[in-house]
Amino acid sequence: MARSKKGASDVIQKKLRRRKESAIPKSALADIQKCKELGIETHLQANKTRSSYAGHVRRGREWLASHFDAPSCSADEGDCSVPKEPLVQPVALSVPSFVRDNPDSDVYADPAFKDAFGCTPNRCSDKALALFMSLKGFHENLSKNMVESIRAAFKKLWEQADGGTFRGKWSFNEARQRWEGNPADSAEVYDVMASVKHKASAEGGDRTHSMAMTKDFMDRMLQWHEATCPLEIALQAIQLLTRHLEQVTFDAGAWTLWSRYYISLDTILLDTVMKKYLAREPLTLSDSNTYFEIFLSNRKGWQKRVDKGICEADLRSNHYKIFPHPDMPSCDSFIWMLLWIKWLEFFHYGRTLGPNDFIFPSMGANGIMQPGQPLSHDTVQKWIDEATTGAGILGCFSTHCFRRGGAQYWFMFAPVGQQWSLAMVRWWGGWADGEQRNTLIRYLLDELHTYETDYSDALAPFSREAESSLAGEQALMRPASTEELRMVHASVTADVNRLRVDVSAVNDSLRSLTSMVQATSSCLKAAGHLPPTQLEEDPRFTLLRVSASGSAESPQISTPRHVHPPPTHSRPLSSVRRSHGHAHITPTTRPLPSAAAHTASTQQLPSNGLVIPRLPLVRSNGLKTPKAESWRDIITHWLVGDPDRGLKTPLKDWPQEWYQGPNWKLAMQYQNRAVVAREFINHYQSDEALFLAAYPEAERGHTPLLAAVNKARAARGERVRRNK
Secondary structure (H helix, E strand, C coil): CHHHHHHHHHHHHHHHHHHHHHCCCHHHHHHHHHHHHHHHHHHCCCHHHHHHHHHHHHHHHHHHHCCCCCCCCCHHHHHCCCCCCCCCCCCCCCCCHHHHCCCCHHHHHCHHHHHCCCCCCCCCHHHHHHHHHHHHHHHCCCCHHHHHHHHHHHHHHHHCHHHCCCCCCCEEECCCCEEECCHHHCHHHHHHHHHHHHHHHHHHCCCCCCCCCCHHHHHHHHHHHHHHCCHHHHHHCHHHHHHHHHHHHHHHHHHHHCCCCCCEEECCCCHHHHHHHHCCCCCCHHHHCCCEEEECCCCHHHHHHHHCCCCCCCCCCCEEEECCCCCCHHHCHHHHHHHHHHHHHHHHHCCCCCCCCCCCEEECCCCCEEEEEECCHHHHHHHHHHHHHHCCCCCCCCCCHHHHHHHHHHHHHCCCCCCCCHHHHHHHHCCCCCCCHHHHHHHHCHHHHHHHCCCCCCCCCCCCCHHHCHHHCHHHHCCCCHHHHHHHHHHHHHHHHHHHHHHHHHHHHHHHHHHHHHHHHHHHHHHCCCCCCHHHHCHHHCCCCECCCCCECCCCCCCCCCCCCCCCCCCCEEEEEEECCEEEEEEECCCCCHHHHHHHCCCCCCCCCCCCCCCCCECCCCCECCHHHHHHHHHHHHHCCEHHHCECCCHHHCCHHHCCHHHHHHHHHHHHHHHHHHHHHHHCCCCHHHHHHHCHHHHHCHHHHHHHHHHHHHHCCCCCCCCC
16 A cells, blocks of 8 residues: 555656646746857857957958948848947948949949848848958958958858858759858859969969978077076066066977967976076986976867867877977977966066966066966067067068977977877877878978979089989988089189188288387387386286296186176276286276166066056957946956956055055056046046046047046146146
């Protein structure tokens, strides 16, 4: 009986569960739909790619809208996955003459043409995209990679429209009387893209991308950094040294990891190995096996692996172990990364790096590091140009140069026994497994391919035979011919004859000079103006001392007792001038080297941990916040702070010594934030509506807002301008 009751209760419980499961509210499905769209938008593409595509689409729409009276887009504009950005007033561009004069150009007068770049394509979309690509590729002369990126951006935009309806070849369906497929895959767009590629090949040949940053170039840039920023001035030039140290670390890391920038580091730092590095002590076998790991997120090649269902093919994807390479100082990412992290923690942050801190943060004009803002691409490109120019390296280099240089070195130029196989290169560089072998080889051997098909030296006395060997090594390995030996002998004979003439002329000059010195010395001794012991007492003239027997003794060369750099304080040094029987001390001021003189006047940076984030703020995805939100960020920084970006204490609670005295570089930023915050809180009682009504400039950013607030305060008599 008990069993039957239990069975009945189980049946009742199952029925109740079924009713609950079937009664799913419709709102939950809508939430799931939003979650799906958000997940696709966030993870389908890398943040950098998504931001780049959004910019291409926005500029295309602005260009198209500039040819019509009122900007227009498709009705489903609000459902578009492209991030919304404030519309910039477009520059009116006239339709090219070849379009106006073309009798088949009636499509450009089609009313649907103005909506061609909407989220849902129409019959004019392929024509509009082809025209926009032609403008960028032929009229503005942009690179083929940029034009290809524009095509990819619109292709991705239309692929995601209407549940994936617009995919495949663009064509007109006669049966359904409608256009189907993707306009970016139309024949006209393909023709424009092919023409742009042919134009780039005709103008640039094989060299249409960045040159490879070779190991020799890395060594020369490191020498330039050391000459520009010597270590003995480090304590007086923290800002300058930080800038150079960050670039050297970035270069070594990019050359090793073949990644442009933005890396996330998970490391166990071993101070003993770093101390041996700094002391230039040899590393033991145990030290050489020390490593830390670096994790690269959002690497495009690994995303392709996931797309193909190979997510479990390699559980260590994107994880790289960095080992010491003391024999390659310019490319040794191990030591430079450790030094850079220690430098940030000790001199700038006064704390250990947090999980949200960027390894390569941006540095403001006042030398303050912004831990929550990554290093920009423009800054890195500026550094590369400055370093290559300073090191005397000719060529065009971009952030991609490190990837090519590192791959080529380990594949071809590394010492015997250390060269990598093609599989290792593919794995380390994050290339997809389906990458064509000839494509990858061409990427690695691009310069060599160009060299080996170069016959510009056909008229040279000796051919390099570049086509017979790797980079013309055959010319170095073959035996010398009789004609080559004859020419070498003639050249050496001519050089020796010229050297013999030069040596004879030098000997004649020395004899004449010796006779003049002896005659002058005899005259001075006879007149009594030259003490006989003058030359013997001055150590600068005692390289050779003649003994009583007439034989020359070995030169006596004195060595300094220490090799430490001289102190850089302002106390003048003294020079001793000897005369016969007395010593006179003449105070003189010793000039500093040019680099030290430049940085000696550099003021010290503010205390560790004091940061005022720059506006507009940069989100974690790399995009900047709208300028209209900057004034709200100022209020937040004043009342609450921003710990994620280094502002742990609200600005209203800062004591005066935090922005005065040694920290005077923060005074202007602090004062500007204080003016806006106090105006909002004290004068408008924290009422957003009244504040925005009084200051519409807030929509344009914090700089116009500050000017408007200062003007209002001056009108109220609360601000007095200083006479300049």
